[in-house]
Amino acid sequence: MKTPWLPYASFNIWSQFVPAIGQEHYHCDMKRGFARAQKKEPLVKALLEQDTIIQHIGLLAQMAVYEFHQDIQLLQHSDGVEKIAENLKLSQEPIEVQQRLIAIIKNYHKNPILLGKNIVKLSRGDEGFPEPIQIKHGNYWFNLFAAIDSIFIESDGKLHILDFKTGKSDFDRRQAFVYLLAATYLYPGKKAVASFYNLESSKWSEPITATNAQLNAIQNELARIAQRHQAELSRYKKNLGDFAQIFPANPGFNCRYCQFSSICKFSLSEVPA
Structure with a gap:
């Protein structure tokens, strides 16, 4: 049976709507x-x-x-x-x-840094889109896509979601929160933390955790992003000539x-x- 299509969200889409703090001048809809x-x-x-x-x-x-x-x-x-x-x-x-x-x-x-760790998942990076996580938020259903780099189990049994970075960009905690939300669906009942590790600078972030209230707020935001994203796409399909109005440009140094x-x-x- 074919899985029904659902509106969708991801950290990547979220960041395309709302840039990280300090990156606003690079943002362009x-x-x-x-x-x-x-x-x-x-x-x-x-x-x-x-x-x-x-x-x-x-x-x-x-x-x-x-x-x-x-x-x-x-x-x-x-x-x-x-x-x-x-x-x-x-x-x-x-x-x-x-x-x-x-x-x-x-x-x-x-x-x-992963040597000797109890690795649950390690992505090669070119596997394509991960399987979507179907989420019901109130009466609204949407798919969450979360491409997780690696997961290992800490000595206390806690899941540790580790995302690899390169370059000089700062870590965006929103990404960690999205992964922690995904973990509640992929590994129900398991406690989890998330962190970032920069493979060029060898800088490892502090472990990031989230309360149930925080995860609910993240889920609410992702549901809102999925709705906004779908509304934009629908509006564009009906009015192809309104591309620049629906997705306004922000020309400048970022170009x-x-x-x-x-x-x-x-x-x-x-x-x-």
Whole structure:
């Protein structure tokens, strides 16, 4: 029996509606419009199929961790870094990607934080969309998508959800709360904490927990985001010419780093430094 379609939400969609604190000047609703409403348009689809450098480095970093734990011996061998680089075919990547990934692989080889952990889940990173979690909030049903990098069990039996990061971005606690909410459905009755670990800086966040009241508030916000998202898509389908009104642009310095700058008529990619 085919699973019925439901409106949906995720941390990624939430962040496209409401940017992290301090990132407001980079926010542009039109990026959400391209990525969500026009994703099947040929030019948009082609751009979405090409990872940005930031996305590509994040994916390869996740793959590197996965490869280490597929063959634990590589963590003890002096040539472990070279073997992982070979497995990932880094020699075929641009120099910037090669340099950053080698540093990431060396960091993890030196400090393999999941070694010896009771790992429940470790994603390779390229599995595609996770199975949706069906949530009923009041009388409203929606799907929650939560792509979790890794989960291990602490010595006290508590689940620890660990999300890997790269680059210099600050950790967004909302993502941890979304994962903790997802855990209540995926592992009912289990206590859980969440944290972030930056594979480049070797910085590990403090463990993040959530009360039932906090999780209910997160669920309420995600239900609201799912409704807003679906309303936007419906409005756009009925009025294709209103794209710029439904998804207003925020041209400026952020255009330099936008993957849609080449097709956006509002782009200011040549903004002076």
